[in-house]
Amino acid sequence: MSILELKNICYTYGVGTPFEKKAVNDVSFSVNKGELIGIIGHTGSGKSTLVQMLNGLMKPTSGQVLLDGVDIWDKPKEIRKIRFKVGMVFQYPEYQLFEETVYKDIAFGPTNKGLSAEEIDKEVRRAAKFTGIKDELLYKSPFDLSGGEKRRAAIAGVIAMDPDVLVLDEPTAGLDPMGRDVLLSQIVRYHKERQNTVLLVSHSMEDIARVADRIVVMSKSKLVMFDETQKVFARGDELEKIGLRIPQITKIMSQLRKRGVDVPEGILTVDSAV
Numbered sequence: 001m002s003i004l005e006l007k008n009i010c011y012t013y014g015v016g017t018p019f020e021k022k023a024v025n026d027v028s029f030s031v032n033k034g035e036l037i038g039i040i041g042h043t044g045s046g047k048s049t050l051v052q053m054l055n056g057l058m059k060p061t062s063g064q065v066l067l068d069g070v071d072i073w074d075k076p077k078e079i080r081k082i083r084f085k086v087g088m089v090f091q092y093p094e095y096q097l098f099e100e101t102v103y104k105d106i107a108f109g110p111t112n113k114g115l116s117a118e119e120i121d122k123e124v125r126r127a128a129k130f131t132g133i134k135d136e137l138l139y140k141s142p143f144d145l146s147g148g149e150k151r152r153a154a155i156a157g158v159i160a161m162d163p164d165v166l167v168l169d170e171p172t173a174g175l176d177p178m179g180r181d182v183l184l185s186q187i188v189r190y191h192k193e194r195q196n197t198v199l200l201v202s203h204s205m206e207d208i209a210r211v212a213d214r215i216v217v218m219s220k221s222k223l224v225m226f227d228e229t230q231k232v233f234a235r236g237d238e239l240e241k242i243g244l245r246i247p248q249i250t251k252i253m254s255q256l257r258k259r260g261v262d263v264p265e266g267i268l269t270v271d272s273a274v
């Protein structure tokens with residue numbers, strides 16, 4: 001059953017101004033409970049705009065976002081509640097850390113959700129564990145953490161709200177390869193253990209191949225493909241036409257096989273293997 005359904009979503013910036021720009025154009029797809037969906041596309045294809053409409057941060061110019069079958073804008077006064085159900089990790093989330101300790105930062109969401117001190121503590125520690133934040137870091141200032149640790153602390157703050165859907169916009173951007181690997185593995189572990197729904201925006205085909213069940217491909221504000229991961233990568237020629245090269249096809253195939261995805265020989269058509 002689908003937890004999230006987008007129906008003919010459009011978003012236009014600067015309506016009625018000379019800068020009017022249709023960033024998302026008639027996008028429809030639905031996500032099943034427990035799926036991990038990858039969203040790929042060129043810079044400027046509309047990915048960030050699209051995901052910001054999923055938790056009510058931005059209101060579609062037209063179209064509907066249904067969460068558990070209910071339009072999230074049915075009761076505009078209650079839109080804040082949606083933000084606890086659909087957790088959003090923005091690009092470079094570490095810039096949103098602001099409390100004096102990491103603990104307080106992670107506790108911010110659960111505190112605003114009205115949980116008891118005991119429940120808050122449980123959520124903070126669970127989120128810290130998922131993101132590999134050790135106990136001793138919890139009492140440090142977020143500003144004393146390394147870049148990777150800051151990123152993980154910020155993600156922990158969203159996970160601590162125990163959202164039904166977790167949306168991550170380029171979570172590995174700017175991290176070194178080791179930091180990327182660690183973070184991606186943590187996201188996968190979180191998804192497996194919590195069995196909840198995750199949407200991951202990334203420009204890294206490799207990252208997406210490693211984790212996604214299905215992929216949404218955006219191009220020029222439109223959804224141009226939505227299919228199982230191996231089927232999308234099998235359409236390498238079409239991906240290339242919209243400027244999405246698959247640079248390390250051999251690696252991607254082995255990532256998919258490692259996950260037990262059946263990838264017959266020759267299914268991936270663009271062979272620019274390194």
Ligand code: ADP
Pocket residue numbers: 013014021022023041042043044045046047048049050
């Ligand atoms: P992506 O996440 O795929 O890089 P975005 O959703 O950020 O794409 O952007 C889609 C389009 O909307 C781009 O053409 C971008 O320039 C434009 N855009 C994004 N944010 C704004 C904004 N605040 N005002 C006007 N145009 C914007």
